[in-house]
Amino acid sequence: MDWSSIPSLASLRAFEALARHGSLSAAARELNVTHAAISQHLRALEADFGLTLARRDGQGMQLTEDGHELAAALGEGFARISDGVAALRDRARTRPVVVALTPSFAEAWLMPRMGGFWAAHPDVEVRLVPGVNLMDLRRDGVDVAIRFGGGSWPGVQAEPLALSAFVVVAAPGFTKARGMQDLARLSALDWFFSGASVEQRVWGQAVGVDFDAIGAREMANNGLVVSAVRAGLGLSIQAKALVEPDLASGQLIALHEGDAAGLGYYIVTRPDALSPGARLFVRWLRRRAKPA
Amino acid sequence: MDWSSIPSLASLRAFEALARHGSLSAAARELNVTHAAISQHLRALEADFGLTLARRDGQGMQLTEDGHELAAALGEGFARISDGVAALRDRARTRPVVVALTPSFAEAWLMPRMGGFWAAHPDVEVRLVPGVNLMDLRRDGVDVAIRFGGGSWPGVQAEPLALSAFVVVAAPGFTKARGMQDLARLSALDWFFSGASVEQRVWGQAVGVDFDAIGAREMANNGLVVSAVRAGLGLSIQAKALVEPDLASGQLIALHEGDAAGLGYYIVTRPDALSPGARLFVRWLRRRAKPA
DNA sequence: GCCACCTGTTAGCACAGCTTACATCAAGGA
DNA sequence: TCCTTGATGTAAGCTGTGCTAACAGGTGGC
Known part of the structure; x- marks a missing residue:
């Protein structure tokens, strides 16, 4: 792809909105900017292409033939992008939350409480992965881990869930x-x-x-x-x-x-990319933490 | 179109390039930026979606399934946009240059010289529109006008072509x-x-x-x-x-x-949007201006 | 004639998006 | 084994794109 010959994407987006609304002001409202911004983008595009894309027509604007051709391409292109983004957001929303934890904690602490979470968030699927080894969160696709230890692990965020003697x-x-x-x-x-x-x-x-x-x-x-x-x-x-x-x-x-000595169960997450479901689960965990 | 749920287009463009090259550095080279810029865009996208889009894999990167899905949508979307832009540029390149001028000037000055232009630029089509009225360049789709007068008209750029007694x-x-x-x-x-x-x-x-x-x-x-x-x-x-x-x-x-008194023929163009062909024509005109 | 809407243009500011600079890690060749 | 090369990761800070603010003028409806 030769990006050097493509005008700034912001300009193209502005023009696409202008084409749909037929007016600078309306396009500006859609994009949450002022009409001046759209006007500038339009001028920049026309100067760049050396073509008139829209004629000023008293109240509102009228695209030229060139303008219509460009608008059609942009409309389809941006729609495809928008669809892809929407699909991915949907996927992120409905994706199961993967929780890695120790077998004992899963059996003795979490399972008795899970009913509460499922009742509160019936649409969020949770996959519990009991295991002994410290997993690499990123590599193994784990959203949340509940780890036992002193609370300091490299490269992850940890907050105490239940310190325990x-x-x-x-x-x-x-x-x-x-x-x-x-x-x-x-x-x-x-x-x-x-x-x-x-x-x-x-x-x-x-x-x-x-x-x-x-x-x-x-x-x-x-x-x-x-x-x-x-x-x-x-x-x-x-x-x-x-x-x-x-x-x-x-x-x-x-x-x-024996003394707790800082040892206990910690909620461990990646610094980046916490999925919506995972966010809910962590928040729910936190609320359960106090009484435990 | 709901732009509020769409991440910055720059990030999406960066990710699309990353997906095609499979490496931050290669994508950075294509977009003429540093690898750090691409890396930041990737992190921003992953944080925004709450999904891992690419796994770091020693030398290079490996897209996740989510990443592939997004990349496919972006690839198609940007390709459509790129095609539309390219088509418009092509149209601008091959579009006839519309030149408005006085009938006398067309007959007596320009026509005898046009052979030279056609020989130099056989691919640029020139449409001469002789006429008496001062046309509105923008409204009438005129690229270049050659006007006779004192050289000062509102809203346009004018440069002397041939002052004449x-x-x-x-x-x-x-x-x-x-x-x-x-x-x-x-x-x-x-x-x-x-x-x-x-x-x-x-x-x-x-x-x-x-x-x-x-x-x-x-x-x-x-x-x-x-x-x-x-x-x-x-x-x-x-x-x-x-x-x-x-x-x-x-x-x-x-x-x-009689004295020229500042009167003569001027090359008149719009301040904006000069098509490639028009640019050539104006440059050619300028060179002819000296000897006349 | 007034009002409510539109577009056009400039000067100036803010922040997205970049570079710079540093770090670590992996793969090859001497 | 060391050194080189080229990859990624991240923070700090600069810069130019893209915006706002504030003006102007034009048009249509009441």
Whole structure:
């Protein structure tokens, strides 16, 4: 495409509007500018082409044949562009919001609350992508991630959703059955953990324990870990925010509680390009954050 | 057309170029800007739509599906616009140059020289429109006018082509046959003039004579006037520039010569919109002006 | 004659869109 | 392994396009 021979697009747009309205003032109103702006564009075009495009005709303007020819081309061209833009906006509006999060958070925190979002925004489709690895938001097409950690990751924006202390939990009967209150006397085999639980790995690093290394019992995912603990088979370390309901109902009891120390769940987004649906979802998340 | 929902056309143009080249730098080269400009436009579009349009991919860029959709629409739209502009330029290039002039000037000065222009520019069509009335250049679609007068007309540009004294001419035998050298003894009936000769009217005004009022013999056009004078039937006032050849060949002799006084032929053009052909014609005219 | 609308033109200002300048990263060749 | 080349990313700041403001004049309807 040889852009050098094409007059400024602003001029062409102005002329296209002029052609449709047949009057400088009307065109100016459509484009939210003054008539002087349109007049200048028209003069510039006529000087550039060396053609008269419109004759001044008392009230209003009359396109010449040359003017009509140009206007037709511009009308079609701009219409195609406008259609394409509109289609893309529509696509952006209806596109599912892709949310990456840790499996535990999805199960224990988000799913119980999702009903509220779906009720409020039935037209916004949300695709939850549970996963352990830190995904590259841009590369993997993720709109929003909920990550567990200290809140500082390079190249993304992060805001706290729910800072959370950790708790060591067990079934109410566990310590009684074992006849002990003393954590120090627990063996490695009493601990359950899951390599798939980002939260436990982060807490482990924070308190200086590598569950894998000390030979604790590993489960495939944190859901199994919690099941085992509920069954009175042992204990585990959990983000307090996630086991809140179990503690409240008495299904689990907290043996020890640790400091939040800035660790918790963060809403992580790309600095650029947040889709309309994603914007809604983030706003909804923020409102849920307070009570948690 | 709802322009408010359409991003800046410059951004869209930049993205269209990016889509075709698959690289910021290449697109920048096409548009004669730096890669930073393209990069900024891309970011602005992505932020506006809330969509990722292109993935950064080591060397070069890869459009997303959304990006391809947008690029297709833009490509077609801009192509239509570009075609329309090109067609109009072509039309402007090949359009005949409309030249308005006085009949006398056309016959006596321009026609003898037109061969030179046609030889130099065989592709430029020139339409001569001889006429007496001062035409409205814009309204009547006239590119160039050659007017006789003092050089100052409102709303147009005028540059001198050939300033010209007037001469009172007669056939060589005329005065001899009448046996007199003395202009004062000529009667009104010895004068020929034409109401269609702008030049004579202007000279008349300049010297304070209204040929019509004094009852001189009127002919339909100046060609007939000159014929009558050549035949020895009387005398007339003429722009010197137009009867130069007759004087040189001895067909006519000058009885009296008046001052140019700023009167003469001027190249008159509109301040705006001079078509390419018209530009050529005016330039050619200017070169002919010196020797005349 | 008045009013309400249009167009034409200039001077001057604001900001979109650019450049400059720096950074990082990947691919090739010495 | 280093160096060169050419890609992208981003911030700061300049510049010229495209606008407004403020004038003028013309036209049609009441």
